[in-house]
Amino acid sequence: MFDKKGQIRIIEAFLAIAVIFSALIFTTITFPSSPNLAKQKSLASFGMQALIKLDLNGTLGKLIAQENWTDIKQSLDISLPIGVSFNLTIYDENLSPINSQVIQNTNLLGRETVSVQHVCASQSQNIQFFILCLQLAWTR
Amino acid sequence: MDEMTEMREKKNSGQVLLIAAFIMAFLLLSAGLYIFEVGKIMGEVESNSLNDFVLAVKLGSRHVVVGSLANVSNGGSNSVLKWNLQNWSSFIDKQYQFGKSVLNYTLEETAPYSSGIWIDWGTDGFGVSSAYANLTYKLLGREANLNQSYFINITTTLLVESTYQVGVGDEKQVNVTINLLNEGKPALAKQITIYYKDQLNNWLIPDETNNNYTISDYGNGTYLASFVASIPSPNVEVSAHVFDQREIYVQANETSTQI
Secondary structure, three states: OHHHHHHHHHHHHHHHHHHHHHHHHHHHHHHOOOHHHHHHHHHHHHHHHHHHHHOOHHHHHHHHHOOOOHHHHHHHHHHHHHHEEEEEEEEOOOOOOOOOOOOOOOOOOOOOOOOEEEEEEEOOOOEEEEEEEEEEEEEO | OOOHHHHHHHHHHHHHHHHHHEEEEEHHHHHHHHHHHHHHHHHHHHHHHHHHHHHHHHHHHHHHHHHHHHHHHHHOOOEEEHHHHHHHHHHHHHOOEEEEEEEEEEEEOOOEEOEEEEEEEEEEEEEEEEEEEEEEEEEEEOOEEEEEEEEEEEEEEEEEEEEEEOOOOOOOEEEEEEEEEOOOOOEEEEEEEEEEOOOOOOOOOOOOOOOOOOOOOOOOOOOEEEEEEEEEOOOEEEEEEEEOOOOEEEEEEEOOOEO
């Protein structure tokens, strides 16, 4: 009698381990890794790459110092993939917004946005520092 | 009979408990795994933003050194580089939101540099405007700590070679070859001005109409300036004053050789 009880418990223990492992395998296969965060991550990456690319040879700082908001918008339009909406706000050292025109391609109202920040220095004789805040969203 | 039913109920309640325990384990594991996955992505996002921030700091530091050298080479004080790097450092220290950020700098003092600046506009056809700074960036973040040391060396070099041919009377056909380099690589100029010395030791700019002055751009940082001028002395001295695309100024003088 006692031996049989012991065997059943051992079988139950194995069964429990099997259930736990199958749960582990099931969760890794079926649960998606938060699609929203993955999308936001790629958006943020696109935004940062666009700003850094523009800043590589000092063009970004030069355009800001010249207050050439149209060229900045066009450059971002070219650098960002199709289907990405953006809104860029540029601040000076004292955190006052300096872009007199709105730098955006479409309105971001009501969309799930991701925001990236970039610090930048102008490559001119009178150096100025800027903080750029780029908001991005996927168009529906 | 009653004893048998009791026995069966007891046995069944044990199985139900076991199944409940399995279900709970399953739910706990699923929840744990999901949280782990989400946390992993957040970590990646923060790590990417950290890398991008460090890259932005390095880029900005480079722009500051370029701008400072442009200022110094255009007649500004040598202390401009120190002043600008100090401001940039203070600006950066305040910017990173997820931790503590410290940017330190030292200006190169090893000869020929002094306060991070080396300006040598020679008479042997060689001119250089250069700035050199060593920087250390420390970041104590929520996700990572980093300590990066890097240097920024911005150098605009000008190489001038000149030859001349004697024409009618005091007239001389002068050719000046200019090579411009940024950090040792051929670079395009924004503005080039050529001068020659007349018999009264005045520096004159050749005129397009009177001196048949032409300048050819080879597109690879090499320029050829040609002009005809009345220079009685066999010593034909020329000078090239150049701004590169970054507005860094450099000049070099050269004595032409007769061919």
